[in-house]
Amino acid sequence: MHDIDRTQLEYNQEMPGFQSEQFEYGEYGETEWSGETLGESILTEADEVQLASELLEVTNEAELDRFLGDFIKKVGRVAGQVIRSPIGQAVGGVLKGVAKKALALAGGAIGGYFGGPLGAKIGNDVDLHSPPPVTGLLKLGRGAAVEPEVDLAGHWVDGDVVHIGKIRIGAGATVGSRSTLLPGTRIGKGAEIAAGSTVRGAVPAGQRWAGSPAQRSGKSGVRWPSARPARSRTWTLAYGVTSLLLGLLPAVAALPALVIVAAGVAESSVSGTSIGGATTSPSDAIGRALLVVAPATLAYLLAYAALVVAGVRLLGIGMAEGFHPVHSRAGWQVWTTERLMGMARTSLFPLYASQFTAAWLRLLGAKVGRDVEASTVLALPKMTTVADGAFLADDTMVGTYELSGGWLHVAPSRVGKQAFLGNSGMTAPGRAVPKRGLVGVLSSTPKRAKAGSSWLGMPPIKLPRSADQADTSRTFDPPRRLVVARALVEMCRIVPVMCAVALAVLTLAGFAAVCSRFSFGVAALLGGPLLLTAGIVAGLVAIAAKWLLVGRFRVTEHPLWSSFVWRDELADTFVEVLAVPWLVNWIGGTPLMSLWLRGLGARIGRGVWCESYWLPESDLIGIGDGASVNRGCVVQTHLFHDRIMRMDEVALAAGSTLGPHGIVLPGVTIGERTTVGPASLVMRGEDVPADTRWLGNPITAWSSRG
Secondary structure (H helix, E strand, O other): OOOOOOEEEOOOOOOOOOOHHHOOOOOEOOOOOOOOOOOOOOOOHHHHHHHHHHHHOOOOHHHHHHHHHHHHHHHHHHHHHHHHOHHHHHHHHHHHHHHHHHHHHHHHHHHHHHOHHHOOEEEOOOEEOOOOOOOOOEEEOOOOEEOOOOEOOOEEEEOOEEEEOOEEEOOOOEEOOOOEEOOOOEEOOOOEEOOOOEEOOEEOOOOEEEOOOOEEOOOOOOOOOOOOOOOOHHHHHHHHHHHHHHHHHHHHHHHHHHHHHHHHHHHHHHHOEOOOOOEOOHHHHHHHHHHOHHHHHHHHHHHHHHHHHHHHHHHHOOOOOEEEEOOOHHHHHHHHHHHHHHHHHHHOHHHOOOOHHHHHHHHOOOEEOOOOEEOOOEEOHHHEEEOOOOEEOOOOEEOOOEEEOOEEEEOOEEEOOOOEEOOOOEEOOOOEEOOOOEEOOOOEOOOOOOOOOEEEOOOOEEEOOOOOOOOHHHOOOOOHHHHHHHHHHHHOOHHHHHHHHHHHHHHHHHHHHHHHHOOHHHHHHHHHHHHHHHHHHHHHHHHHHHHHHOOOOOOOEEEOOOHHHHHHHHHHHHHHHHHHHHOHHHOOOOHHHHHHHHHHOOEEOOOOEEOOOOOOOHHHEEEOOOOEEOOOOEEOOEEOHHHEEEEOOEEEOOOOEEOOOOEEOOOOEEOOOOEEOOOOEEOOOOEEOOOOEEEOOOOEEOOOOO
């Protein structure tokens, strides 16, 4: 069982072999703003500058409320009547919620301003493209750069111990995408951490470290400009405004859907009268709204897709290979494009891991060949080429940008013919997965690789591999009847989205009913239980969909072009677009998460700490009493090499731990009280002995604790 009262703090002010002058953090919190504006507005130039300055001074929710109030008053000079109307007040409430969420998104561009209120110490000229930790235990030196999806949390659960420690990144240092920094990490001035690395302890100044666990490495091969480019307060403002606009994108995409729902309700109010002339009852209005859920859902998805396509295509104009200042038009284009692509993976999830994905990527500007299978890939379309027959698994990253010294680097990336890029695999700018090559799970593509070669790990290690023979009509060359059948099943992925929209309608109707019967205050008090009820309904629907569509998972294999695989993906869509946003995102580490996973068929013991819902074939998973599964972990019970889905069981024994972003492959057993550290990969079929500690990609013995 877990005893969370027992906590290990790893907050060392000084570490052997490190001198304070290796950091040079500089001054914090200095902000000035120029009077330049970004375009025509209903506000005066002075108002815009004042509001921009006030926004960057927001440090808590109360100050955000005051800022939004002042903003509404100023806009009210032109649109006062609209804002004072009930619709205007409702929209104001929505905008307030969106603005709060957008602050986190804005931190990706102007983290130097928003990291401070969380307690982090952030120097001048920092490029922070990952969210700062809620603990505030982060210190970034002047001119440091942190690329996207870096784990700066500074804490993780290890059995009955919670490791917490400060993370220090020295002046001019760079941390690559998808790296994980363990509590207590210190990165020296001017050091470089390669993408996908796992860092613990101290990294001396000026050195390049790579791998999991990270070790000293040779040069990256990227020749960055020697001088730092100029910084512009105008571009800082541009990034901040763009972040807020991106936060509003879902609301804008929802406008056509809201119009359809409102029209349906209004029609029932006008035409639905009883014999005595009374207007339609609220229940009739709700029924009418539910009747238009299908067209409203379709309108939302089409509007969102259109906005993403238009944005990515426009941003791709003039985007070119090379080095660009972060504070420049080219840098802003690249950054905004990647944010749009990341948002699309969530909001347009039904389009991914389907026959429509390749066409979607082409529509966005990527060069994608025939018979390509792609899941939730994150890429810069203008810089991405995927050849015929390639396979991109879940959460792959292809040809995104790199940061260093105020510069941003982009270059074309390629996935070769019939190549395979595994789950969470990465292909850096300028690199290519070779023809018929394989880059495995949680692995990076090497600089130069021969055709047909296979690679695994961080840094990548060449592995022997022989391709399995299978019926090509079920892998690479399906008959037309299977193509049509798969398309019909995949079109059903809109159903979970409709369920989410219908649940939103019912939830809002419930809130309105309480409001009209009692008061807004009572409705606000009951809002939490109402949302929890809606979340439980969403979770139960996802569970029901799993059992109805695929039943119980068993140890077996299925080719890509089989109904089982398509039905499995449909069941997963119910989880991702319905259960996750309504329930699962908010219950990590609680007994509710274990209860929900048991409903899906997983064998979850008592006292389990589980923050991840990525347990895909749940019936094949056993997690013993008191085990810990941290954030971002994947208990991977299937592999898709050679387009054949092979499934096997995974067992985490009592008291075992899987650290943040760890992945275990099919057939793995982790022994009792054994710890597999952060960002580690346990190879297929491994039996990890009890009472041991392991770290790395792939795992090796780990003697240090923390």
